[in-house]
Amino acid sequence: MATIDEIKNRIRSEHPTLNKAVNHDVFQLTPEEYEATINDWAEAEYNQQEEERIRTNGGVSPDYASFRREAYPSLPDQLDMLWHAMDEGTITKATAFYDAILAVKNKYQKPS
Numbered sequence: 001m002a003t004i005d006e007i008k009n010r011i012r013s014e015h016p017t018l019n020k021a022v023n024h025d026v027f028q029l030t031p032e033e034y035e036a037t038i039n040d041w042a043e044a045e046y047n048q049q050e051e052e053r054i055r056t057n058g059g060v061s062p063d064y065a066s067f068r069r070e071a072y073p074s075l076p077d078q079l080d081m082l083w084h085a086m087d088e089g090t091i092t093k094a095t096a097f098y099d100a101i102l103a104v105k106n107k108y109q110k111p112s
Helices: 004-014 031-057 064-071 075-087 095-107
Strands: 019-022 025-028
Touching: 004 031, 031 064, 075 095
Parallel strands: none
Antiparallel strands: 019 025
């Protein structure tokens, strides 16, 4: 994974100058504008790289909730896992939940 400074240096080498258009005229960015643009681009690339690393390998992130949401099984799948664990006696039956699901399963049966 590249550091932010490595990313900045690569971007600078790929874009030694940058231009802006103002009222159909093209001007080269001032040194301050150039550095601000390089910093913005590098930060965006670094953040994207970090997001991909966490998405692939896991880890600590202030955006942990969205990573978890994407990784969790769907709610129907989670409920099905709970149902089967209760039905097999792996976990204690939550009577109201278990009875409600059992009633639906008995009414609408899966073909064998």
